[in-house]
Amino acid sequence: DPQLNPNYTFDNYIEGDCNRLARSAGYAVAAKPGGTSFNPLMIYGGVGLGKTHLAQAIGNEIKRSVPDKLVIYVSCEKFCQQFVDSLKNNTINDFVNFYQAMDVIIMDDVHNFAGKEKTQDIFFHIFNHLHQSGKQIILTSDKAPKDLAGLEERLLSRFKWGLSADLQVPDLETRVAILKKKMYADGIELPGEVIEYVAHNIDNNVRELEGAMVSLLAQSTLNKKDIDLALAKQMLKNFIKNTSKEISMEYIQKLVCEYFEVPVEMVKSQTRKREIVQARQISMYLSKSHTKSSLKTIGAFFGGRDHSTVIYACQTVEDLIETDKKFKAYVNDIQKKLKMS
Ligand code: ADP
Ligand code: MG
Numbered sequence: 001d002p003q004l005n006p007n008y009t010f011d012n013y014i015e016g017d018c019n020r021l022a023r024s025a026g027y028a029v030a031a032k033p034g035g036t037s038f039n040p041l042m043i044y045g046g047v048g049l050g051k052t053h054l055a056q057a058i059g060n061e062i063k064r065s066v067p068d069k070l071v072i073y074v075s076c077e078k079f080c081q082q083f084v085d086s087l088k089n090n091t092i093n094d095f096v097n098f099y100q101a102m103d104v105i106i107m108d109d110v111h112n113f114a115g116k117e118k119t120q121d122i123f124f125h126i127f128n129h130l131h132q133s134g135k136q137i138i139l140t141s142d143k144a145p146k147d148l149a150g151l152e153e154r155l156l157s158r159f160k161w162g163l164s165a166d167l168q169v170p171d172l173e174t175r176v177a178i179l180k181k182k183m184y185a186d187g188i189e190l191p192g193e194v195i196e197y198v199a200h201n202i203d204n205n206v207r208e209l210e211g212a213m214v215s216l217l218a219q220s221t222l223n224k225k226d227i228d229l230a231l232a233k234q235m236l237k238n239f240i241k242n243t244s245k246e247i248s249m250e251y252i253q254k255l256v257c258e259y260f261e262v263p264v265e266m267v268k269s270q271t272r273k274r275e276i277v278q279a280r281q282i283s284m285y286l287s288k289s290h291t292k293s294s295l296k297t298i299g300a301f302f303g304g305r306d307h308s309t310v311i312y313a314c315q316t317v318e319d320l321i322e323t324d325k326k327f328k329a330y331v332n333d334i335q336k337k338l339k340m341s
Contacts, residue, residue, distance in 0.1 A: 003073040004063065008056035014181055016174030019050060022165035026054050026138075030061035033069065033104050033136035038163040040127075040137035044144050045167030048207030051140040054167070055106050058138055062104055071104040076112040080119045092122075099126045106138040110159070114150030124155050131158070172258060175199035175209055182210060188217065194232045197340050202239065212239045229340075247338060249287045249301045256283045259334050268303035281313035282331060288314055290338060 010030070015023055022043050029041050041058075043051050059071045074082075086095035099105060105126075113120050130137055141148060144166065145159040170178065176199045183190060190213075198216070202209045216227065219235050227235075256279050257264045266276045267283060280302055287298045288310065295307035302310075320327040 004056055004059045004071065006060060008053045009060055010057045012181055012185065013050065013053055013057050014170075014174055014177045016170050016177070018168040018170040018174060019054070022054060022167055025163050025165050026058045027061075029136060029138065030058045030065075033062055034134040039131065040139050040159060040162045042139045042141060042145060042159055042162065042164040043167065044141040044164060046142065046169075046205070048205035049167040049169065050206055051167060052108055055108060055138050055140050059104065059106050062136075069103045070101060071106070072099065072102045073106040073108070075108045076110050079107060079123070080112065080116055083119045083122055087118075096122065096126060100129045102130065102135065104136045104138070105130060108140045110139050110141045110151075111143060111148055113155070114148075117152065120152050120155050124152070124158070127155070127158055131161075137162075169204055170206065172199055172203070175203065175206075178206060178209060179213060182213065190216075190227055191229070193229045193340070194227055196337075197229055197232055198236065200337060200340055201236070208239075212236055215239060247290045249283070249291055249293060249298065252286045252290065252338065253283050253302070255337055256286070256334060259330070259337070268301075270303065281317050282334065284310050284313040285317040285331075286334065286338065 010023075010027060013019075013023065022045075025038050025041055026043070028036050029038050043054055045051055056073060059073050062069050062071055082095060083092075086092045107123075113123070127137060139159060141159075145156055145164055148156060148159075151159075176195055179195050179199055183195070194216075198209065198212050202212050215238075216232060216235050253264060253267055257267060260275060260279045262276055262279050266273075267280045269276070271277075284298055284302055287293055287301070288295070291298075293301070295310045299305040299307050299310045317331065321331055322328075
């Protein structure tokens with residue numbers, strides 16, 4: 001199908017905590033289109049997080065395993081345009097028949113239905129027809145069905161029938177894996193620390209992550225292997241906003257929490273859970289050594305504690321660095337990441 005981009009496959013869709021449910025539901029749907037309770041399958045999440053890729057991977061996988069299945073991928077916007085055209089040309093029947101003949105329909109970005117009542121009506125009928133015939137419907141959207149505004153209730157209620165699975169921002173490890181995969185696919189090799197640097201600093205959106213690497217390569221006239229960290233930092237200045245910014249306590253907190261996989265809010269809370277206390281103490285220790293903040297400011301930042309708590313935290317961390325090899329490795333690791341920013 002010309003509508004499906006063959007580059008969007010499961011194989012190059014990196015799995016992480018951010019997409020595990022959506023990915024495995026997509027895989028189940030691809031193996032048994034129309035034959036699971038995930039109908040419709042709704043994939044939702046923010047811009048550049050991989051909705052189109054995953055939705056198309058499902059379509060490509062179905063075409064690969066059962067080539068004669070009729071799979072259509074269409075953006076909601078294009079569908080709306082086609083509907084308006086068919087009104088103008090008196091070809092509504094053809095339009096509806098075309099979609100109702102499909103085995104699988106993948107509609108991208110259904111939030112764009114907002115306000116378009118007539119198109120929603122038509123899609124409502126197509127949806128019902130396909131669903132009743134056991135055909136598979138896959139939708140993507142920038143919000144969960146319950147948060148979609150401007151859609152008719154009866155259509156929304158259909159959207160909630162199957163499974164809604166969200167895509168989150170990938171964590172650091174997944175971002176590194178995505179970059180590596182892309183690098184190998186393009187036959188490029190960049191030093192590990194450059195990959196780490198990019199993955200570290202571009203942390204909100206996969207499209208931008210890839211964009212940063214493309215820009216890095218485009219600007220480089222050198223052998224790719226000669227792109228070192230200093231060069232990468234310079235080249236990506238435009239991409240990475242806080243390159244020359246001072247290290248903030250907020251950033252330290254974010255880094256430490258990401259490292260130990262603890263929720264950021266917990267560090268500032270009163271909890272005495274071991275791993276939280278550890279994250280809090282390391283954050284305080286690093287704030288003391290890497291920012292100009294006073295003990296008082298540090299204490300206040302990490303949950304309204306007083307300066308003696310900060311002194312105690314720093315002492316504890318220093319003692320543990322002396323006595324506990326694993327702990328020392330943790331702190332070194334985090335410190336390395338801190339210096340990359
Ligand atoms: P969305 O439709 O949510 O805006 P896209 O599907 O267009 O996002 O994804 C943006 C880019 O990021 C694409 O190039 C896509 O291949 C890539 N991408 C997103 N998630 C992943 C992932 N988990 N593994 C590999 N590449 C990904
Ligand atoms: Mg998209």
